[in-house]
Amino acid sequence: MLAPREQLIEAARAMAARGLSAGTSGNVSLRTEEGILITPSATPYEALTPEMIPLLKLDGSYEGRYRPSSEWRFHLDIYLARPEVGGVVHHHAPYTTALAMARREIPACHYMIARFGGAPLRCAAYALFGTAELSTNVLKALEGRTACLMENHGGIATGRDVNAALAAATELEVLAQQYTLSLAAGGPVLLSEAEIENAIRQFATAYRPNIAS
């Protein structure tokens, strides 16, 4: 089992390796008993070492030599509002960001949207990066959901831990890609609310991984 700072670095590098974020775009965090470990701002993921990871306190202050991600506010606000969340991933992945640029939410186009708590996956109203206003808009878009898009920006996914958040961020990009392709194929036929509810129930009762992640 990796130490939390190593887990964070591994998740951030995996995000980049999966093509979910180019350069230093995106950020990753995880919850610990002492506070929130979050990737430092504008720092290449391959250069990260455990000592470079700041510890963000619940009052917004931080410990460490490196400044936390410019998006620390929405990471912190998500943890404060959602006690079940243990990891948050924000990315500028191509299809997620293309939909966010078009200011489109993702509707009930595939039952896998049930994995995020239901449909639609909303697109948070635009606000400047790094602001409290963006954080407010993100929390609103995340109501009842584990992921959302952000207008003219990118996507956010949450999970019980950082690996679950990374898996959700990857699934978000896949769903965004499938939805975009279906638009080009004539547009998706949307599932009903009842069909999405059934899928949520099926995931909760009849779908279990064989191997614990």
Ligand SMILES: C[C@H](O)[C@@H](O)[C@@H](O)C(=O)COP(=O)(O)O
């Ligand atoms: C300006 C940044 O790209 C910002 O938009 C942020 O969302 C991002 O993706 C990376 O910022 P940090 O390096 O500060 O985490």
